[in-house]
Amino acid sequence: MSTTTSPTYQRLTRDQLAARIAQDVPEGAYVNLGIGMPTLVANHLPLHREIVLQSENGILGMGPAPTPGQEDLDLINAGKSPVTLVAGGSYFDSAESFAMMRGGHLDISVLGAFQVAANGDLANWHTGRAGDIPAVGGAMDLAVGAKQTWVMMEHFTHQGASKIVSACSYPLTGVRCVTRVYTDLAVMDITPDGFLLVEAVAGLTIDELQRVSGVPIAAA
């Protein structure tokens, strides 16, 4: 199936998608933004809300990148890029950091994904291809540890396959762990009955969304 822009609707850009997610992060939330696309969400968090970002390598109250020349290589994020600390922030060791992540203390974990299944299964750590070196990092911890696990991803692979699926074909990161999916086409909750449409981009009908996704999506 084609992923080129349809005449009737436009896919969100990565920044538009990040802004859409940021809009749903409430005042006072403790949030972990996964490596890759989810880090973009930080740029769009509403300034009037106090939101605390956690980084798996031992930072609570992570701030934006430093101005050039001010980088401190002892102060990096999970993607190993230099960051800053906001007033009120703190440092701690890896066991304490993962206690925050695994112990249900984070309100929201935002992760990228290869695939999300209708039952909430997540695949995002390994392609399973022979010769690919597996690396998991904190992905499995973030998948099951937070109060809510949100996925941020493009709706289709580069080959045009839907990344929301009836069952994951890639190796699983977590079982029945995703609560909400944000793609460049739609926002969907995962319920005991499968995908539930929250909203779609302007001009995209639920019938068309189901057709391109190849999985049942219930109307809200």
Added chain:
Amino acid sequence: MINKIFPTIADALADVRDGATIMIGGFGGAGMPVALVDGLIAQGARDLTIVANNAGNGETGIAALLAAGKVRKVICSFPRQSDSHHFDALYRAGKVELELVPQGNLAERIRAAGAGIGGFFTRVGFGTELAKGKEVREIDGHMYVYETPIRADFALVKAEQGDRWGNLTFSKSARNFGPVMAMAASVAVASVHKIVTLGEIEPEHVVTPGIFVQRVVLVEQEALAT
């Protein structure tokens, strides 16, 4: 008098044996005790099992240890990085064994060893390839996987300040695995940028109490891998 301060890295690592299990602190370059790892390469012990978050970046630290052919097995969470070419080549050639562990399980398994805990049940990894063959149990309606402790003969940790009792402070996110690794090793060796007198570190600010640290070595501020 207790004095855990060693004059040189060579002294602090003199008794590392072939086949030893070595924990190495750090998350990427932050907290990577490059000088201690260089000392380990020079010391010459081989057939090592390395426990660390990553499997080396660029040409320094664990990457240099791998390149020197000293490592038999790596236990880590995230080996694959843009500049992990030494690990990648050895792994693909079948010359190094990999045990991949979710990062929180890695930290907690290390902590468990240090705390005398015989393992723990966690939800992390349930239903995935990384939990294959492991004992599972249903607790409060959720499925948990049993994970065992990881202990080591030595831990190499990069700290900020240390005193002769082994009390340590760390620098920002360079703390990461240092405190738990110090707990879990028979011999924890900490490199510090500054040696201070007893009491100079505020008791409320001691991050790793000296009981967990056996050796402290002064290492001037290192250039960090970028």
